[in-house]
Amino acid sequence: MRRIVLPGDFLSSNPKVAGYGTYVEGDKVYAKILGLFDETDNSIRVIPLKGKYVPSVGDTIIGIVREVSANGWTLDINSPYQAFLPMLENPETKPGKKINDVLDMGDAVIAKVVNIDPRMRVTVTMKDKTCRAIRFGRIVAINPARVPRVIGKKGSMIKLIKSELDVQIVVGQNGLIWLNGDRKKVSLAEEVIYLIEEEAHTEGLTDRVAEFVRRRKNAQT
């Protein structure tokens, strides 16, 4: 069982091992957030239990169009910061096509973070094979700190849901998850995601989720 640490807890006296969720002051490593203490041979980190999504370059995120301007779209990405999608970063943009016919207020997109300036102005792109506008399906929102558990180790959890339930899933790093497929199955997948969110900090979660899915599937048939 990994132990829970609080901000300011002393973790190590070797600054070289300091990882995510820690800070170093005078050769000592302390926790800076509430989370689970994870120690490996050459690194220590704190896995967050709560907190807002802070964008980082390369993240796949789901955003909702909040503003349409002459040169692009401003997206709400469930974070303290909004993201900007320039018109030319959207492959659906064509000369002669009006910008709000491409994407309008309230539309959802899957996009990728390409740049963040020091003032935390975020730029995203849709020029990637995973990116697209979302026109159908369902979006569920979870606590962004729990996203790594929904994905699982090397994508094990997400693979499990995909294969057991036969639904399409895209997990945004910002805590928004897109689901598509048969309505009953999507509803069950949604329940599974909430279950993972609820119990994110417990051990042996993948096995319990697998059992839950099987039990519910049997109940349905």
Added chain:
Amino acid sequence: MLKPERLIVDGKRLDGRKADELRPIKIEADFLKRADGSCYLEMGKNKVVAAVYGPREAHPRHIQDPVKAVIRYRYNMAPFSVEERKRPGPDRRSVEISKVSKEAFEAVIMKELFPRSVIDIFVEVLQADAGSRTACINAASVALVDAGIPMKGILTSVAVAKVEGTLVLDPMKEEDNFGEADMPFAFLIRGGKIESIALLQMDGRMSKEEIKEAIKLAKKGAMEIYKLQREAIMKKFLEEEENE
């Protein structure tokens, strides 16, 4: 309120406490569903609720700081929190408390991680006894941890008063009203020990020696409160595990 004849009888205080004893404390983390982090705290007869929102986008835009987060702290007393109805809204006293508490938290929160954003801390006093600002800081601290906000450590706050020539920890109403001096502290606790003083105020007079003694007393009290703050957060997350 009438002044009691004696505030300390046979080394015991009006409520039976020894000079270095705290009032009973109850802390519950994650008290409000809609807030990002929250806490309900009772410290003797004080009852306070703290809610933390953020980091979130700062509005209006002109309050944004391009290199770090802005912190807003609002200390407010409910009209029914005291015997005589308190006129609602901010007054001289609550604006001052908000300001000093905010400055105490600015030293602990890692603001530079969230440029252009704002972190809102609201603390509402439902029932006031003496030392409501210390109760509020303790509650806000737990709420900030609960919100997952990066901090150097945890703030813990306690007051020391001078009553009939003796120093007493965590004064209650009578001691605050009729004592000679009152000194609230907030300490930054890191790695299980007191690292620095983040807030210090004083009302009344104390000698140099008394201040030294007061700091010692406050540190002892703060460590006890720190343990309770820790427990409250731990309890919240361990409970979740048991509910499987």
